[in-house]
Amino acid sequence: MPELPEVETVVRTLAPHLVRRRIVAARFTSRFVTPGDRSKLAARLAGRTIQKVHRRGKFIIVALDQGTLAIHLGMTGKLLMDAAPGEHTHGVFTLDQGVLLYDDPRQFGRIEWSANQPKRASRLGPEPLEIALDEFLLRLRSRKSRVKPLLLNQAFLAGMGNIYVDEALFLAGIHPLAIASRLSSARAARLYQSMRDVLTLAIEHRGSSISDYVDADGRRGNFQMLHRVYGREDKACVNCETPVKKIVVAQRGTHFCPKCQKR
DNA sequence: ATCTATTCCTGGCTGC
DNA sequence: TGCAGCCAGGAATAGA
Numbered sequence: 001m002p003e004l005p006e007v008e009t010v011v012r013t014l015a016p017h018l019v020r021r022r023i024v025a026a027r028f029t030s031r032f033v034t035p036g037d038r039s040k041l042a043a044r045l046a047g048r049t050i051q052k053v054h055r056r057g058k059f060i061i062v063a064l065d066q067g068t069l070a071i072h073l074g075m076t077g078k079l080l081m082d083a084a085p086g087e088h089t090h091g092v093f094t095l096d097q098g099v100l101l102y103d104d105p106r107q108f109g110r111i112e113w114s115a116n117q118p119k120r121a122s123r124l125g126p127e128p129l130e131i132a133l134d135e136f137l138l139r140l141r142s143r144k145s146r147v148k149p150l151l152l153n154q155a156f157l158a159g160m161g162n163i164y165v166d167e168a169l170f171l172a173g174i175h176p177l178a179i180a181s182r183l184s185s186a187r188a189a190r191l192y193q194s195m196r197d198v199l200t201l202a203i204e205h206r207g208s209s210i211s212d213y214v215d216a217d218g219r220r221g222n223f224q225m226l227h228r229v230y231g232r233e234d235k236a237c238v239n240c241e242t243p244v245k246k247i248v249v250a251q252r253g254t255h256f257c258p259k260c261q262k263r
Numbered sequence: 264a265t266c267t268a269t270t271c272c273t274g275g276c277t278g279c
Numbered sequence: 280t281g282c283a284g285c286c287a288g289g290a291a292t293a294g295a
Contacts (some may be wrong), residue, residue: 058289075288076273090271108289118291145265162288172293189274211274211287218285251268252288 002073004128004159005202006213006221007058013216015053016101016121017081018062022096023048029090032102032109034078035045041113044071057113057124057158070118074108105212122256128195131157136192140180147191148176149250160195163208163230166194166255170229175263176247176254178200201226228256 002010026045028038044067061078062069072077080101085092091102091111097234102111112118116135121124126135150156151165158166169176171194174187183191186230202208207221210231226239233246237257245258 003289071288074272074290104272106288107275110290144265147264153288174270251267253286 001075001161001163002121002207003058003161004055004165004199005164005205005223006207006215007055007060007073008203009215009221010073011053011055011060012218014060014081017098017216018050018053018095018100021050021098023064023093024096024109025094027092027094028111032112034103037189041111044113055159056121057127057154057163057245059081059118059121059124061118061121067115068111068118068141070114070121071102071113072110072120073111074104074106074110076106076212077104077109078214079216080143080214080218082216084154085087093225119164124154125156126158128157128159129199133189133192137185140183140188140191143180144217145180146176146249147174147178147253148179148254150197152250153185158179159199162252162254163210164195164198164202164219166230167198167228170256170261171198173260173262174258175261176249178208179263188229229257231255 001215002221031193048064048066050062054061057097058072060071080089080103082098083100083101088103088104088105089101090104093100112120146164146167148169151160162206168191171193174191202223205221205223206215207213208223209220210224229244232244233255234243237244237260242257242259247254
């Protein structure tokens with residue numbers, strides 16, 4: 001499941017293949033193109049040149065000489081350079097050098113074209129690796145929401161997903177059901193640092209390959225080996241050996257140590 | 264503002 | 280071994 005570190009890894013591996021390339025032809029199947037006119041988008045892309053590829057939250061932003069593509073990988077979306085098409089290939093970009101495929105078994109991913117700013121990406125909150133501590137504290141203080149759903153809210157912060165929220169809360173010693181506005185400044189600052197640490201380390205390890213995530217060159221990430229709570233239900237806490245607990249918060253599986261993480 | 268439930272989708276797992 | 284049923288979840292959406 002691609003979150004900020006995985007999307008960042010995809011962008012880093014993708015950009016060298018795409019920048020300054022010309023799209024000779026594009027072809028889409030399935031409903032992952034929004035709004036739904038696939039052939040119109042294909043016609044729009046033919047002949048365009050890719051100028052820049054970057055990440056915003058969990059979106060891959062592809063700047064063209066005319067217009068912008070915002071690609072969201074959803075749960076199982078993959079962008080693959082020079083790979084063989086399979087039964088879950090829903091997009092094919094033929095370039096002047098190489099072919100880019102969009103693969104997505106569960107079809108939760110989306111691709112959106114816009115003339116100027118991508119609409120969905122413009123609703124995002126600040127980047128967790130860019131926001132200043134003061135501003136983070138200020139934003140946190142104004143919210144009465146529980147901290148886990150808040151961190152998952154892309155309008156609050158862009159890029160955090162289920163894995164990294166659980167991991168950051170564990171590192172900070174904060175219970176996922178803690179109320180954001182009631183966290184002390186010290187604990188909120190610890191959350192800020194934990195979040196940045198876990199994201200930075202995960203990017204260094206090229207993300208987490210839980211199910212079938214791979215980067216644009218087909219390489220898996222390694223960070224799943226370093227998860228402390230995510231996917232470790234009933235296993236011993238790495239700090240205190242209390243069994244890691246799994247509950248449901250905001251319809252998401254939520255992993256935490258009941259002893260190390262306080263409300 | 265904040266919460267919950269629902270929808271989309273398929274591979275992989277569980278249990279009989 | 281086979282198969283039904285459930286679960287995983289990012290984000291939009293609706294309704295409380």
